[in-house]
Amino acid sequence: MDFRILGPLEASENGRVLPLGAPKERVLLASLLLRANRVVATDRLIEVLWGASPPGTARATLQTYVLRLRRALQPSREAPSPPLIVTRPPGYVLQVRPEGVDLHRFERLVAEARAAMAG
Numbered sequence: 398m399d400f401r402i403l404g405p406l407e408a409s410e411n412g413r414v415l416p417l418g419a420p421k422e423r424v425l426l427a428s429l430l431l432r433a434n435r436v437v438a439t440d441r442l443i444e445v446l447w448g449a450s451p452p453g454t455a456r457a458t459l460q461t462y463v464l465r466l467r468r469a470l471q472p473s474r475e476a477p478s479p480p481l482i483v484t485r486p487p488g489y490v491l492q493v494r495p496e497g498v499d500l501h502r503f504e505r506l507v508a509e510a511r512a513a514m515a516g
Contacts, residue, residue, distance in 0.1 A: 398470065398481065401499045402430050408470060415469055421446050422462045422469075429482065429491035433498055438488040463489060 401407040406423050408415045417423050428445050429437055443455045452458070467480045482491050495501040 398493065399497050399499075400430055400493065402427055403499050403503060417469055418462075418465050422465055425459070425462050426466055426491075429489060430493075430498055430500070433491050433493050433495070433501070436485045436488050436490045440487070442488060 399409050401409075406417065406427055408417060408426070417426060424446060425442060428442060439456065439459065442459055443451050446459065446462075447455055463482055463484075467482050470481045471478070481493060482489055495505075
């Protein structure tokens with residue numbers, strides 16, 4: 398699975414771009430990608446999605462968005478794999494390999510270039 402957040406948000410598997418759903422679902426995915434492999438608190442995600450005045454249904458709606466993203470990121474129905482988004486108190490974590498996110502590849506390449514220039 399490959400993710401692009403530098404530019405338009407995209408997720409792809411084997412070169413096929415996956416549908417990522419409604420705008421708030423895409424914001425949720427981007428928020429999880431920015432903190433990939435680290436827990437993002439439910440309260441933080443609610444704040445990102447709805448600001449200072451979330452609806453009373455925010456927690457339930459967030460759970461629905463997570464469910465939809467789990468399905469979208471599980472394109473192979475024949476050989477299902479563990480979900481990429483897992484529940485971990487106090488929120489959720491998106492488990493991805495660092496090289497699967499363009500931001501992390503970019504940061505690594507910048508660090509390598511700086512090291513090469515310093516050497």
